[in-house]
Amino acid sequence: MENIYVTIGLEVHCQLLTRAKMFCRCSTDYIGKTPNTLVCPVCMGLPGALPVLNRKALELAIKTALALQCEILPEVVFHRKNYFYPDLPKGYQISQYDFPIGVRGVLEFTLQGVKKRVRIRRVHVEEDAGKLVHEGPDLRGAVSGVDFNRAGIPLVEIVTEPDLHSPEEAKECLVMLRSIVRYLGVSDGNMEEGSLRCDANVSVSLSPEMPGTKVEIKNMNSFRSVFRALSYEVERQTELLRAGKTPVQETRHWDEVRQVTVPSRGKEEAEDYRYFPDPDLLPFCIPPEMLQEIQATIPELPLQKKERFMREYELPEPEAYILAQDRDLAEFFEACVREFPSPRAVCNFILTEVLKNLNSLNIGIRESKVTPSMLAELLKMVERREIGISLAKGIFEEMFRTGMGARDVMLKKGISFLTSERDLEKVVREVIEKNPQSVADYLRGKEKALHFLIGQVMRATKGQASPEVVKNLLLRELSGGE
Amino acid sequence: MHARVSFEEIRKIAHLAKLSFSEEEFSRFFQDISDIIAHFEKLNELQLEGVSPTSHISWSDPPMNTDEPVEWQGSDLVLQYAPRVEGRYFIVPKVVEKEEKPS
Numbered sequence: 098m099e100n101i102y103v104t105i106g107l108e109v110h111c112q113l114l115t116r117a118k119m120f121c122r123c124s125t126d127y128i129g130k131t132p133n134t135l136v137c138p139v140c141m142g143l144p145g146a147l148p149v150l151n152r153k154a155l156e157l158a159i160k161t162a163l164a165l166q167c168e169i170l171p172e173v174v175f176h177r178k179n180y181f182y183p184d185l186p187k188g189y190q191i192s193q194y195d196f197p198i199g200v201r202g203v204l205e206f207t208l209q210g211v212k213k214r215v216r217i218r219r220v221h222v223e224e225d226a227g228k229l230v231h232e233g234p235d236l237r238g239a240v241s242g243v244d245f246n247r248a249g250i251p252l253v254e255i256v257t258e259p260d261l262h263s264p265e266e267a268k269e270c271l272v273m274l275r276s277i278v279r280y281l282g283v284s285d286g287n288m289e290e291g292s293l294r295c296d297a298n299v300s301v302s303l304s305p306e307m308p309g310t311k312v313e314i315k316n317m318n319s320f321r322s323v324f325r326a327l328s329y330e331v332e333r334q335t336e337l338l339r340a341g342k343t344p345v346q347e348t349r350h351w352d353e354v355r356q357v358t359v360p361s362r363g364k365e366e367a368e369d370y371r372y373f374p375d376p377d378l379l380p381f382c383i384p385p386e387m388l389q390e391i392q393a394t395i396p397e398l399p400l401q402k403k404e405r406f407m408r409e410y411e412l413p414e415p416e417a418y419i420l421a422q423d424r425d426l427a428e429f430f431e432a433c434v435r436e437f438p439s440p441r442a443v444c445n446f447i448l449t450e451v452l453k454n455l456n457s458l459n460i461g462i463r464e465s466k467v468t469p470s471m472l473a474e475l476l477k478m479v480e481r482r483e484i485g486i487s488l489a490k491g492i493f494e495e496m497f498r499t500g501m502g503a504r505d506v507m508l509k510k511g512i513s514f515l516t517s518e519r520d521l522e523k524v525v526r527e528v529i530e531k532n533p534q535s536v537a538d539y540l541r542g543k544e545k546a547l548h549f550l551i552g553q554v555m556r557a558t559k560g561q562a563s564p565e566v567v568k569n570l571l572l573r574e575l576s577g578g579e
Numbered sequence: 580m581h582a583r584v585s586f587e588e589i590r591k592i593a594h595l596a597k598l599s600f601s602e603e604e605f606s607r608f609f610q611d612i613s614d615i616i617a618h619f620e621k622l623n624e625l626q627l628e629g630v631s632p633t634s635h636i637s638w639s640d641p642p643m644n645t646d647e648p649v650e651w652q653g654s655d656l657v658l659q660y661a662p663r664v665e666g667r668y669f670i671v672p673k674v675v676e677k678e679e680k681p682s
């Protein structure tokens with residue numbers, strides 16, 4: 098079977114985390130809100146309304162472009178992109194054309210430990226459209242409903258060069274991009290809620306010299322569907338090529354139910370947007386001090402953090418990579434290590450137990466009830482051998498569910514509090530006092546006497562102490578303490 | 580000066596703008612637009628080599644909004660004036676999903 102050459106480029110839209118919309122002051126908090134309540138003459142395109150740029154939207158877009166190592170163009174220019182669609186109230190979208198915020202950037206990520214580098218073609222800012230609803234109690238007959246609550250929310254569009262060569266790479270690149278926008282606090286990057294959207298260009302060729310046909314894929318609403326849609330599309334184009342046919346240059350939709358891509362009903366002139374500079378918005382120069390101020394707000398980014406974790410905590414690359422992808426999780430890890438300085442143990446527990454519990458509720462570490470100190474306390478108990486690791490996992494689940502500390506969980510669950518070291522010491526001393534004969538026997542070299550003493554302690558603690566800890570404590574006491 | 584616009588371009592622009600005209604109107608637009616373009620071609624008489632196009636005069640400190648939401652009270656009124664409303668939705672003829680939509 099001959100080689101296939103896959104070329105993929107991504108076009109990603111992220112809603113910017115502003116409180117007000119891009120050109121008016123309506124709230125952006127639109128999810129679950131009554132339709133057409135977060136609207137005004139500007140975002141509904143009423144005659145005579147004039148847009149005024151939200152400074153924060155511009156700052157967040159510049160921050161994104163800077164973090165992607167783009168060249169920032171000195172002038173901010175807005176264009177009108179003209180097309181008719183019912184969710185676009187003005188008949189045009191305010192966007193950017195030949196003067197995007199940033200150009201020629203770079204995004205790096207790793208796939209199975211191998212570093213990949215994708216060039217960023219451009220980063221620009223534009224306004225979101227409204228939302229169309231096709232079914233609901235209010236909609237009878239062949240109609241659609243339009244809700245403009247989302248119209249005018251600022252978006253940053255990030256376009257990569259076609260530097261990706263497999264669906265795995267494309268997905269991993271998108272994961273890194275989401276991680277970066279979350280690190281920056283410019284977007285919450287939630288694909289399911291539509292605050293991060295991804296389109297892709299895919300072409301397949303049987304020889305590296307011959308470029309394939311570019312097919313655009315839309316409607317991928319999760320990371321999994323990005324991977325599946327691209328895999329399907331690569332497969333589809335490969336089969337066509339092997340049958341001696343050429344794929345058609347077109348736009349296709351990912352059908353989540355049928356798990357296939359289908360051609361969109363396109364219009365031939367759909368690409369003719371007749372861009373022209375928006376006469377309502379004056380171009381202006383970005384003051385250099387504004388760039389410096391924004392640059393100063395860019396935090397350590399995922400790859401830098403990963404490398405620091407490998408250096409500072411001696412974590413293996415895959416573990417450091419997973420931790421560093423999620424800023425909150427990485428910060429949780431570091432806070433925990435400050436109180437319990439065994440980075441490997443903390444990392445392992447986070448990547449297994451903590452993630453397992455978070456994923457089961459589909460929440461982030463920030464929304465969980467467990468604090469870094471609480472996890473540190475639990476891990477200290479494991480280290481002191483007061484509890485075994487499997488008991489610790491169970492206790493953690495309960496801590497996660499209830500927000501109680503490890504010791505409180507043990508108390509409530511009747512897991513003996515005696516197993517704590519200090520209480521155990523007390524029991525050990527009592528057992529020693531009550532059994533002078535056995536002590537004397539042991540001191541005369543009778544190993545069996547020690548086992549008897551251990552058994553006595555285990556009985557006093559109803560079997561909930563670790564025999565090994567008990568043995569160590571007994572030995573310590575019998576040898577006159579440390 | 581020779582105006583560089585074709586009859587077909589006029590038709591295409593009308594189509595993109597969802598406007599329909601009679602043949603007579605098309606002829607008139609063709610003439611008018613040709614004249615307008617011819618008028619602007621006068622600019623080509625100037626030496627503009629190396630001068631970048633200016634759509635506006637750049638502003639160094641344009642007015643910008645702060646990121647503080649303000650509620651607008653008039654949405655009920657807008658819905659009241661809309662041709663068709665159900666619940667709080669503006670109603671349009673059924674939009675076929677999967678129809679190509681720019682992004």
Ligand SMILES: [Zn+2]
Pocket residue numbers: 118121122123135136137138139140141249
């Ligand atoms: Zn508004």
